[in-house]
Amino acid sequence: MEALVDRGEIVDGPVHARGLGKPQGYTADLVAKEPLRMRFAIVLAIGILVGAICAMTAATILGQRHAYPKALMRVLKTQLGDARTAALDAGCAGNERRLAILVSLGGDIAHAIPHGDPPDRVFARYVDELQQATIAARDGAADCKAQGEALTRAANACESCHRDYR
Ligand code: HEC
DSSP: OHHHHHTTHHHHHHHHHTTOOOOTTHHHHHHHHHHHHHHHHHHHHHHHHHHHHHHHHHHHHHHHHHHHHHHHHHHHHHHHHHHHHHHHHSTTTTHHHHHHHHHHHHTTHHHHSOOTTTTOHHHHHHHHHHHHHHHHHHHTTTOHHHHHHHHHHHHHHHHHHHHHHO
């Protein structure tokens, strides 16, 4: 009897009773399957963990790649929005500094978001339109109404590029 238990044949009983008729030694496999399942679960857990870490790393790298263009665009948005508000309601007060930022950072778009080599012509044209509009706004500071109109042209250049490239 002990010998049978040792060989796992006691557990073998019900398997045969169900008429599965597995060959001898099958029970030992069945018993051995428990640790196997455990190992499978552990490997699966490790797999999920490693997968998650890789996904996070990839997301971080991709995020960093877009960090500068996104930050640049957000600064442009804030400065353009404030400048247009000032042009409408505040006699363009404080726009000198905002326009200096718009001109200099607007000129960095092609560097922040490279588009082909040589640069995509349409993309370069939008950068140029924005640049011309912000320079016109800066240089026409004496006439607030004209400055507001130039800022509207600048906003249109932003939108044109976003329509095609964003
Ligand atoms: C020549 C093309 C071009 C011009 C001009 C341009 N943009 Fe963009 N903008 C883009 C592209 C491309 C993206 C997407 C960048 C990314 O996700 O990496 C973008 C994204 C943005 C975003 C979203 C940033 C984010 O957090 O995801 C804002 C806001 C924005 N632009 C504002 C502006 C404003 C305001 C102007 C004008 C002053 C402007 N853009 C001019 C091409 C342009």
